[in-house]
Amino acid sequence: MKNKKVLFIIGAIIGLAVLALILEKTHVINLYHKNMPVASQGPTAEQKQQESQVNSDTKKQFIDAQSDDTNSTPAPNKSIELTAQQETNNTVTVFTKLPGYSSGTCALTVANGTKTTTQSANVVFQPEYSSCAGFSVPIDSVGKGVWTIKLAVTSNGAIESKAISYEVK
Amino acid sequence: MFKRTLLATIACLFVLSLGAASYHKDKVSAVTASDWKAGRIIDDVIFTDKNALNVDQIQAFLNSKVGTGSYGRIAGQCDVNGVATSEYGGGTRAQYGASRGNPAPFTCLKDYYEVPKINPGPGVPASNYGGVAIPAGARSAAQLIWDAAQRYNINPKVLLVTIQKESAGPLTTDDWPFRSQYTYAMGAHCPDSGPGGSANCDPDYAGFSIQISESAALLRWYLDNMSQPWWSYKKPGNNSILYNPNTGCGSSNVNIETMATAALYTYTPYQPNQPALDNMYGLGDGCSAYGNRNFWRIYNDWFGSTTAINGNIQLSTGLVLTSPSTTPSVNDVLSASYEIKNTSSFDDYVGGVGVCARMNGQNYDFGFTDHQYIPANGKVTVTFQKRIDVAGTLFIFACSYHPMLGWASTYYPYDPTGNLSRQTTIQVQDSPLVTSGVSLSPANPAIGQEVTATTTLRNTSVNAINIGSLVIAGRDPSGQNTDFGIVNDVNIPAGGTYSYSQKRTFAKTGNYSFFIANWNGVWTRDYPHSLNASIIRQLSVAMLDNPLVSAGITLSPTTPVINQPVTATMTIRNVSATPVNIGSMVIAARGPSGQNTDFAIVNDVIIPANGTYTYSKSQTFTAAGNYTLFIANWNGVWSKDYPKSLDSTVLRQLNLTL
Known part of the structure; x- marks a missing residue:
């Protein structure tokens, strides 16, 4: 027992x-x-073949594009978009969109009457549109009123600029 | 009966196992559309684990992957000479390559070296592509990947997967890559400004090395700046994300749960549509985009899960130690704290978190809170204090325990920035310390003489300390206790000193030993410690007799002649607090024939307290010859030895020739 x-x-x-x-x-x-791990087993042979085919096709397109391209990069379609937003902490955030830009520097000038203030920042790359790495302007720097916000972007030796008016209340 | 029960039990367990295994079977197959969570492609902790692979492991991975991709010839081998038949027609790969301006030999990623391009600018850096020698200063692809991972705190696996998703070939698996495939391998600085939203790469960023480093730099930049007010790209929370660069394909809201996922959507701002997900390893429809789907799929296939246990529990500030000074003292209170956050939208169990410390391998933990929870999107400050009672090097660290991770102090809660400190070291200085050692006044005391013993302690702590009882202990020549007075409840103020000073007299001559002793539950001669090695903790003192001849025999004149009056003097001191009667004193003299020619005897010589007696008598010697003069005392018996001399320089006997 x-x-x-x-x-x-x-x-x-x-x-x-x-x-x-x-x-x-x-x-x-x-x-x-x-x-x-979500997946501890790899893809099936069929999936691998499918992936290989896609990759092979992509490579072929890439090679063909290189040959057609005659080694010249198309001129980028660059533009500057500028907006501003008054925040609750007595600052104005300036938003920038720089489609077509890859790199460069941004110079921001804010004027209100005789008062001006400047800030600078690098261009942050993003494939849809790059932007300037941050402008937060204290309202006290030029005071309330109608601001003239001007952005100059220097990239590959060229300078492009844009200005907007923005009322700070 | 038991046998049947046993068999039935085992059978039930087996069935349960199979059931559980079959339930889980769906979870272990390759990722499918149903596994896809658009808001959580990868967790921050995995994305930023820069030490996930070392250089050798990256190299081994590249070695293993080459030839496993599109029409790979032999897994692990590069078709350097293009001997295989081209899958694109045109003969061999070598012949096809030559016809497209890229003759063999081909250089695969595992064998690729390039001189790092540090700054953006025109041109493609020198490499060993095409069978040329490795240029001076060139680094292997594996090394370049590791370098970028380390510099920007990005998981090298993420960079390997990004090569696979961004490059043509892709480079990681291609066994006959063209040179141009290396040029913009990561798609970094390739705006979607080409025809039809195609990539339009910036030639200043041409080159494999700068593509790798810029890719890592961009991901890090995105991670570090997405909380800025001016940030207009993807960030945790609700985001509208396109399905395709063609905005006509539409978008949908994605609640992004991790910063890493937001960084991926910033790097490649499109999500896969359902056709792309339904055909996970192939193509979807005209509105499909594949970058983030491929990243997720490839990572899972190559390296496993992109999510971590409690990946949402992260450090939000590093360990901060608050100390009264950069070199705190024993008895100071140290405070250590750090902040942890829950990045998820649900209350979550953290496990145990605390502040732990070690000194010389001994546990010195500040404190620990088990079963910690953090509310959704909330923060908790972990803070503990500790009064330090031992000097030395104190190693302090944020410690953590989770049931699924075990003790995980080195990496949990996670730190996606890779820059937050989990530990610190601080030197705790001893306190209180003996800054002035044992000292006696007078330094050469005599019996009956009042002796003062002193020592000084200093407390460098910002807190007062009570060290218990303090004494300068004494032992006489026979080992008997001759301690100075004990002071109880010695309290040393913060940053202050305590001076011990006690008086007493001694009755025996001979060698005494004096030492610092402390009682704080137990007697010790070692505490408080000394400021440095020169501090005298123990003193040996020869206790002198009393009274003593302090000035020996002197004659005036010093070289007398016969019939000339001669004065002999000597001095005896009494250092005690009471007068001493030493009986009769004389400077005795013996003539050439041994006859008594003593100076006059003085009876009942009384030496006042802390005073001296000077014997001074005159006589005239009448016979020439050699004389011997010596000190003699009568106190019931004649003695030539009493009182003793203060030291060896005291002249007790004098030879005189007249």
Whole structure:
């Protein structure tokens, strides 16, 4: 009788260990891994073939485009968009959108009557549109009123500028 | 019966296992459209784990991936000479390449070296592409990837995946890449300003090395600036995200959950539409965009999950130690704190967080809070204080425990910036210290003489300290206790000193030992410690007799002749606080034939307290020859040795020739 009890206990322990092992290996539970992978198996052969075909086609298009391109980069279609927004903390945030720009520097001049203030920042690249890395102008710097906000962007040796009026109340 | 029960139990467990395994089976297949969460492409902690791979591991990864892509010839091998048949027709790859202006040999990414292009500018940097020698100063692709990862705190796996999603070929797996595939491999500084929204790359950023570094720099810039008020790109929260550069394809709102996901959407501002997701490894429709889908899919295929356990629990400020000074003292209170945040939109369980410390391997933890929760988008400051009671180098660190991570102090809560400090070290100086060691006044005391023992302690802490009882203990020549007075409840003010000063007299001559002793539950001779090694903690003193001959025999004149009056003098001192009667004193003399020629005896010589007695007598010698003069005392018995001399220079005997 006693031997049977021991046998039962040993069997139950082995069973639980097997269960834990199966659950761990199948990633139902995770006893020691830092990350829980979403996918622990790679794509199927069919998916790999599909991916290869897409990549191969893309490379072919790339090579063809290079040949057609005659090594000249199309002239970028650059523009400057400028908006402003009065914040609750007595500042005005100036937002910029610079489609077509890849790099450069921005110079901001804010004028209100005889008072002026300037700030500068680098161009931050983003494929849709780049922008100037941040203009936050304290209202006290030129006072309330109708501001003339002028942005000059220097890129590849060329300077483009744009100005807007913005009323600060 | 038991056997049947056992078998039934094991069978049930097995069935349960299979059930659980079959339930989980869907979760372990390659990622599918249903796994895609547009708002959580990758967690910040994974995205910014710059140490995920070292250079050797990156190189090994590139070695393993080449030839596994589009029509790869042999996995792990580069078709350097283009011997395989071109999948694009035109004969071999070498022949096809030559016809397209890129003759063999081809140089695969695993073998590629380039001189790093540090600054934007015209031209493509020198490389070993096409079988040329590795140029001076060139670095391997693996090294360039690792360098960028380290410099900008971006996971090198992210950069490898970005190469795969951005480059033609893609370079990572291509076993016969063209030179031009390296030029804008990451799509960095390629505005969508070309025809039909196509990439229009800035030639100043041409070159594999600057593409890798600029890609990492842009991602880091996006991460670091998306909370700025002027930021107009994607950031955590609700964002309208296009499906395609063609705005006519529409957009949808995406609630971005992680900064890393926002950075990816800033780098590639399009989300996959349903056809792109439904055909995960292929193409969707005319409105599909694949950049972020491919990033997520490739990362999962290559490196596993893009989400981490509690990836939303992050450090928002590093560990800050507040100390009364840069070199705090024992008994000072140190305070350490850091802030953690929950970037998710749900209340989350952090686990245990605290401030732990070690000194010489000993636990010196400040405190720990288990079962910490942070509300949705909330912050918690973890702060603990500790009064330090031991001097030494104290290593303090933010410590954490999570049931799924175990002790995870080195990386959890996560730090996507890679710049926040989790630990600090500070030197705790000892206090109080003995700044002036044991000193006796007089330095050479005598029995019966009042002796003052002093020592000084200094407390450099900003807090007062009570060190218990302090004494300058003494032991006489036979080891008996001759302590100076014990001072109890010695309280040393903050930044102040305490001067111990006690007086007593001693009865025995001989060598005494004096030392600093402290009682604070137990007697110790080591506490408080000394400021430096020159501080005298223990003093050995020879206790002198009393009274003593302080000035020996002198004659006036010093070289007398016969029949000339001669005055002999000597001085005895008494350093005790009471007068001493030493009986009779004489400067005795013996003539050439040994006859007594003493100077006059003085009886009942009383030396006043803290005073001296000077014997001075005159006589005339009448016979020539050699004389011996010596000090003698009668106090019941004649003695030539009493009183003793103060020191060896005192002349107790004098030979005189007349």
